[in-house]
Amino acid sequence: MTMLLNKIKNLILPTHPDPAQSLRVAEARLVIGLFLALAVFVSIGVRVVELADDGASARLASKGITEKTKRGRILDREGRLLAGNLPITLLHADPSEIMNLNDTIAKLAPLLKHHDKESLQKLLTKKTRYVELNSQLPPKLHSKILHLGIPGVYFSNGAVRIYPRDNAAAHILGHVDVDNNGIAGIEKSMNATLTSGVDVTLSVDLGLQAVVRHEIQKQISSFEAIGGAGVLLDIKSGEILAMVSLPDFNPNKFSLVNDDVRFNRAAKGLYEMGSTFKVLNTAIALETGAATTSQRFEVSKPLRVSRFTITDYHPRKKPLNVPEILVYSSNIGSALMAESIGAQTQRAYMEKLGLLSRLELEIPETSRPLSPKRWHRTTTVTVSYGHGISVSPAHLASAIAAASGTGQWIQPTLLKRHISDTPLRLRVFSSETARAVRSMMRLVVSHDDGTGNFAEARGYMVGGKTGTSEKIQAGSYNKKANIATFVATFPVHDPRYVLVVLVDEPKGQKHSYGYATAGWVAAPAIRRIIQQIAPILGVFPVDETSPSIRQSLLLDFTIGDKEATLVSY
């Protein structure tokens, strides 16, 4: 090593210059000088390439940064996507980096829809370092502009909020504004969670939601109604499995939708629910001991309460017992029961059932029910059959779930509950009362004289109650405009679900012999919905006459002249 170095040193810097060797020395010096110069140039060249590449790869890598701030998705209870983000390409430019303005404008103007030459000229001469040229660049255009290779023109990744299921859960999901801030529905109420990038899982099941929506839509079209609503509630967990308001809209085109369509009839709409309240009235009467199942009430004559006269749709000549009052839907009978319950007790129960206050749901579109400030005798009487108090379909579903299910009122929710969650539970009725109530609700559907025969989905043990009320318009009841409601509990031998169907202003049709009552309008929808969703929910059809089913119901009711045995169901 040392010898080699010494040799080289002697060669280029000889200690004793020898004229004969001078040519070789000069050659060696040249070669070494050449290599040195080459090394310098190569290193400069490498560095130049490195620097050029460095900027590009850094820019490419920065593309991923936007992913972190992405808005959380909204999923249904099975994890199906209801609201998500679709990646889009954003075209922007840095005016200070543009070399040839005229050339850039000439190339870009024909490709961009929202800009012409003048507007581009204006934008690209601005004294900023960022101007947006297009916020949603289609892939084809993206590659075209990329190939033009215009300096100073850049692409970046953005995201646009999409609702891929179109109308399916429009009212629940709501919408976001241009800055991706929620302005309605879950998007608004869960905005903080969603903005932090966390997904929100709803209690709603897309499949059930679609069935409920489809069937109510069918009834709206077939009865020329102006709208409708539906709520499917899990009695045991308080989860709302489907919530439909019709007409609905495509959330992807939210700005084109008018206020009437945006209005959530299921949670915000307030309606007099009519005779469906008789279920609650019966439950309160049994619970407080104001009536027993076999007690009879005289209903043959219209009842006068101050200036009102209460009549029955189908007047009966004989005194009716409590199950008969429900099955025949007797207003007089319900009014008499309410009178023996008493105003204050009735009001207290209405309060416990959440029917006097705003329903705490996870969407901002809820309403405070309309109820009288002072609970007069007339109020007590009219409330017993669902008049003088207006609540939303969601209110009704949660109250009926308490009266016909476990007897407990459970705080309903639109978010998926876990087993460890402990929602607010209030014991309102005893389980015995609830059992009696749902046994009577079963008779409304199964008994020949019941008003809800069309809701019978054989084998699924549907219990329910019809309710037809006249709409209040300009301060008085409009006889031509009805609200047809049906509330169902199923299966009654092991209550798991409550389903409310409401149709707004149905009109009598030839196929319904001119009727536009709940039994004709809402009940068939209940039947079709339950037939389709029961297999999804894992509800098995049962044989009604089997002893195990009979044991789970109260049967010692007399309807008409005969005892209501299950064979007559």
Added chain:
Amino acid sequence: MRLILLSALILSGLGTTLYQVKTSIDDRQRNLRNLKFQISNTKRDIAVLEAEWAYISRPDRIMKLSNDLLQMTPIGQDRILELDSIPMRIELNEMDLERASFSPKKQGLDIRVKE
């Protein structure tokens, strides 16, 4: 002289190692950037495909397709049985003549099992 030589050797050794570490770090960084880029690209693709799938599997469309193409109707209550209510398979040699003549088709039964 020896000391100088030794230190020169160590120095050059250190230099080489340093250089190699530096280049390998550069390599790794480039690799990391590439991977990150690929991940974000894949995520983008997933988001697009997810949205696409959600859109083509929206209930409206599925209902229409199943209506138009499959003519499916809700399962009748009499066509659902619990698994337990179906008798176990009978061994052939145990079967008597009477049983052998039984066939669901002859009896006009259509039994479907719901799992």
